Amino acid sequence: MTDPPRLAVNGLSKTFGRNRALRDLSLSIAAGEIHGLVGQNGSGKSTFAKLLSGFHTPDPGGAMLVDGVPLRLPTRAAELRDRGVAVVHQDLGLVDRCTVVENLRIGAFSANRLSRAIRWPHERELARATLAELGHDIDPRARVGDLSAADRATVAIARALQHQAPGHGLVMFDESTRALPRASLDHFYALVRRIAVRGGSVLLVSHHLDEVLALADRVTVLRDGAVTGSSIATDELTEGKLIGLMLGHSLRQQPRTERARVTASAPGIRAQGVSGRLVRDLDLNIGAGEVVGVTGLVGSGYEELPYLLAGAARASAGTLTIGDNRIELVGASPRDLLAAGLALVPERRDEHGLALSLSVLKNVTLPQIGTGRSKAWIGSAWELQEARWVVDQLGVRPADPQHRVGDLSGGNQQKVLLGKWLRTAPTFLLLHEPTQGVDVGAHDDLITAVRQAANEGSAVLVAGLDPAELVALCDRVVVLREGRAAAELTPPITADEIVVAVYGATAGTMVHRGGGGHDGP
Amino acid sequence: MDPETSRRPNDASTARVASSDRHERFPVRRQGRARKELERYWIIGAWLVMTGIYSALRPSTFATIGTLQTVLGSQTALVFLVLALMCTIATGEFVDLSVASLLGLSATVVPVLYVFHGTSLVVASAIGIAIGAAAGALNGFFVVVLGVNTIVITLGMSTFLLGIALLISHLNAVSGLPPSFADIAVANVWGLPIAFYYGLLLVLVFAYILVFTPLGRHMEFVASNREVSRLAGVRVNRIRFGAFVMAGLFCGVGGVIVSAGLGGFDPSSSVGYLLPTVSAVFLSATVIQPGRFNPLGAIIGLYFLATGELGLEILGAAGWVADVFYGAALITAVALSSVLGGRAS
Numbered sequence: 001m002t003d004p005p006r007l008a009v010n011g012l013s014k015t016f017g018r019n020r021a022l023r024d025l026s027l028s029i030a031a032g033e034i035h036g037l038v039g040q041n042g043s044g045k046s047t048f049a050k051l052l053s054g055f056h057t058p059d060p061g062g063a064m065l066v067d068g069v070p071l072r073l074p075t076r077a078a079e080l081r082d083r084g085v086a087v088v089h090q091d092l093g094l095v096d097r098c099t100v101v102e103n104l105r106i107g108a109f110s111a112n113r114l115s116r117a118i119r120w121p122h123e124r125e126l127a128r129a130t131l132a133e134l135g136h137d138i139d140p141r142a143r144v145g146d147l148s149a150a151d152r153a154t155v156a157i158a159r160a161l162q163h164q165a166p167g168h169g170l171v172m173f174d175e176s177t178r179a180l181p182r183a184s185l186d187h188f189y190a191l192v193r194r195i196a197v198r199g200g201s202v203l204l205v206s207h208h209l210d211e212v213l214a215l216a217d218r219v220t221v222l223r224d225g226a227v228t229g230s231s232i233a234t235d236e237l238t239e240g241k242l243i244g245l246m247l248g249h250s251l252r253q254q255p256r257t258e259r260a261r262v263t264a265s266a267p268g269i270r271a272q273g274v275s276g277r278l279v280r281d282l283d284l285n286i287g288a289g290e291v292v293g294v295t296g297l298v299g300s301g302y303e304e305l306p307y308l309l310a311g312a313a314r315a316s317a318g319t320l321t322i323g324d325n326r327i328e329l330v331g332a333s334p335r336d337l338l339a340a341g342l343a344l345v346p347e348r349r350d351e352h353g354l355a356l357s358l359s360v361l362k363n364v365t366l367p368q369i370g371t372g373r374s375k376a377w378i379g380s381a382w383e384l385q386e387a388r389w390v391v392d393q394l395g396v397r398p399a400d401p402q403h404r405v406g407d408l409s410g411g412n413q414q415k416v417l418l419g420k421w422l423r424t425a426p427t428f429l430l431l432h433e434p435t436q437g438v439d440v441g442a443h444d445d446l447i448t449a450v451r452q453a454a455n456e457g458s459a460v461l462v463a464g465l466d467p468a469e470l471v472a473l474c475d476r477v478v479v480l481r482e483g484r485a486a487a488e489l490t491p492p493i494t495a496d497e498i499v500v501a502v503y504g505a506t507a508g509t510m511v512h513r514g515g516g517g518h519d520g521p
Numbered sequence: 522m523d524p525e526t527s528r529r530p531n532d533a534s535t536a537r538v539a540s541s542d543r544h545e546r547f548p549v550r551r552q553g554r555a556r557k558e559l560e561r562y563w564i565i566g567a568w569l570v571m572t573g574i575y576s577a578l579r580p581s582t583f584a585t586i587g588t589l590q591t592v593l594g595s596q597t598a599l600v601f602l603v604l605a606l607m608c609t610i611a612t613g614e615f616v617d618l619s620v621a622s623l624l625g626l627s628a629t630v631v632p633v634l635y636v637f638h639g640t641s642l643v644v645a646s647a648i649g650i651a652i653g654a655a656a657g658a659l660n661g662f663f664v665v666v667l668g669v670n671t672i673v674i675t676l677g678m679s680t681f682l683l684g685i686a687l688l689i690s691h692l693n694a695v696s697g698l699p700p701s702f703a704d705i706a707v708a709n710v711w712g713l714p715i716a717f718y719y720g721l722l723l724v725l726v727f728a729y730i731l732v733f734t735p736l737g738r739h740m741e742f743v744a745s746n747r748e749v750s751r752l753a754g755v756r757v758n759r760i761r762f763g764a765f766v767m768a769g770l771f772c773g774v775g776g777v778i779v780s781a782g783l784g785g786f787d788p789s790s791s792v793g794y795l796l797p798t799v800s801a802v803f804l805s806a807t808v809i810q811p812g813r814f815n816p817l818g819a820i821i822g823l824y825f826l827a828t829g830e831l832g833l834e835i836l837g838a839a840g841w842v843a844d845v846f847y848g849a850a851l852i853t854a855v856a857l858s859s860v861l862g863g864r865a866s
Contacts, residue, residue: 353749377734
């Protein structure tokens with residue numbers, strides 16, 4: 001190889017506090033190559049994307065070279081543009097209110113020398129030329145919000161390409177297909193191939209393994225911030241092997257403790273035909289005492305489901321039956337569902353979960369204030385008792401019910417949040433990422449508390465991304481894809497099985513275990 | 522070291538190991554307790570110091586029962602305004618700027634109806650109160666239902682209502698309410714006008730509601746985090762709307778009592794009530810329950826400010842002193858309440 005690679009990354013690392021998000025990443029992308037970058041959530045993909053786009057500053061010692069010439073770190077937008085490096089972000093980064101030409105040329109407008117006014121005819125001509133190069137005829141004066149999804153993708157890609165001379169440059173797609181409907185994917189793939197044919201290089205960051213295997217020439221796999229598979233030619237790869245590399249053996253397997261057997265006769269909950277922004281016509285039954293996990297890729301709808309069922313997000317269709325109580329979800333308020341015995345532990349505890357400026361005691365008792373007791377007098381003994389229970393059972397530290405919640409650590413806040421809803425003795429308990437951002441000790445306390453609730457007869461739904469957490473908590477895991485249930489996993493469930501079902505195009509692909517994790521680098 | 526700190530290692534060893542938080546907060550909190558008490562009651566000390574200085578400078582005029590009667594007895598309008606402003610601020614709205622004009626309109630409507638249109642006092646008073654509630658509901662409609670910024674709406678409403686009051690009064694002070702009607706406001710009870718006791722009673726009831734009832738707790742949560750409240754089943758918008766209506770009612774009732782006490786009302790005077798009201802309410806977040814707006818603190822703040830102003834007047838300061846004094850007091854109060862972790866923002 002005499003020519004330097006289009007992009008060479010040498011020993012790039014990024015540390016956040018004590019956490020090394022990216023360790024010693026090395027990567028090389030040739031001219032005209034489509035290179036895939038895959039890994040689970042938290043494996044370091046987005047960190048790298050943010051290092052390349054200049055959002056983060058890398059740790060000292062690493063280097064990034066374009067055509068053999070090093071980039072100054074952190075990278076600067078102007079330099080990236082001059083060197084032909086462009087990034088297409090997850091949501092395509094378009095402003096719907098503005099026109100095509102405005103979106104395309106923003107940051108590069110040319111002005112009349114005298115009046116300093118933008119030379120619109122010239123700008124429109126440039127935009128038209130760039131779009132024509134991609135083989136598309138889109139009116140530069142059209143509002144981007146009025147375009148079809150395929151045309152929007154074209155505009156976003158055209159913007160990335162406009163500063164690149166043919167045969168030069170690199171475009172990184174950071175999960176760009178997430179914003180695209182299925183129908184326009186083929187169009188998108190054709191555009192990506194066209195870039196490579198012109199001699200440009202593509203770095204494709206994606207969760208969709210089928211997409212990566214179909215498009216990319218070579219793939220690099222990240223796990224826990226380190227490379228586990230370096231520039232493997234896709235000809236030699238299968239989806240199963242790729243998943244094996246993503247998984248490795250780093251997953252912590254939680255020992256499953258015996259739990260009370262679910263009695264089929266006990267009434268649980270029944271959700272029927274639930275639809276929302278992401279979820280499509282979903283049916284779900286959970287028995288009393290059963291813990292069911294829902295997971296999937298971001299955008300698959302698993303993250304919306306708890307809020308739809310709790311009345312916190314607007315449902316467009318569906319009913320929920322809790323015990324004998326049948327509730328129409330369209331137009332239902334959280335208040336209606338609380339009254340029916342539901343409790344929601346939301347993901348964003350600072351925004352949706354707890355009033356941070358108030359005490360542990362007040363936060364814990366809030367759902368019970370004003371229900372059934374006197375309207376003229378709250379009383380104090382029962383409140384203290386409730387707060388004490390939460391503090392003692394879940395091990396909140398400091399063990400002071402009057403402590404301001406905002407002054408607690410994340411793990412302790414999460415305990416207060418869970419305790420607050422456990423005290424309502426819910427028939428149906430919904431949790432979204434219940435142990436996110438929580439240290440190991442608090443993690444185990446929380447898992448124990450949720451299982452305890454199930455053993456006492458609650459139907460529990462856990463929406464989350466972390467396979468290890470789902471394995472530790474759940475009797476059954478439902479995997480969503482495009483708003484529908486794509487797979488249902490029953491015991492014995494392993495984390496690997498969940499990952500396969502989430503990332504694999506076809507559920508049930510066999511994981512290439514053992515060897516896969518090691519024959520990469 | 523005090524016994525609390527020496528016992529700590531023992532506590533820690535029996536604590537659950539699983540927890541990540543250390544006990545390092547405890548010593549800080551112990552030292553902080555004394556300071557907290559000081560924070561709660563600083564205003565009493567400041568009041569005493571201020572009174573002492575004025576009394577020393579003007580022993581014959583300031584240090585008299587008359588001064589006390591003036592301070593306690595002449596704040597009727599402000600007491601009702603403080604209660605009105607407290608309603609919305611305790612549910613997390615930013616300052617409702619329309620309260621003073623609203624009270625002014627009600628206080629103008631009563632003499633206008635009685636003197637110009639011959640309406641009976643009872644009907645005139647009822648209409649005055651109803652107008653207050655209706656204007657409060659209008660505020661609530663814009664802020665809660667339509668979601669418009671509180672400051673903008675109430676600023677507009679303030680000017681609008683003042684204009685209406687000037688219109689119906691033909692730009693003049695209106696007087697001519699019968700002296701017998703004045704009894705509902707100024708009848709002497711133990712040396713003070715009866716209106717003082719209305720205010721005291723309402724403040725105590727308000728404070729009770731905020732601290733001891735489910736409604737008060739819900740208001741506290743709505744002020745702290747609306748989404749958390751909604752997800753916990755609190756009727757957030759009902760409480761916010763209710764707060765505006767309640768504020769209007771306080772203004773309406775206050776307006777009737779003020780006009781009765783004065784025998785009429787000068788609509789252009791209502792503007793001057795706003796700043797002392799806001800100052801007192803923000804002072805409340807620095808006393809009694811630091812960091813939280815509370816009615817008792819606001820009333821104490823009000824009398825504190827009134828004492829300060831009266832003293833300066835007795836010392837011979839000219840008409841500008843009220844502006845400078847209340848302006849400075851507002852800035853100090855807002856800054857202090859923000860520093861003390863208030864919800865001023």
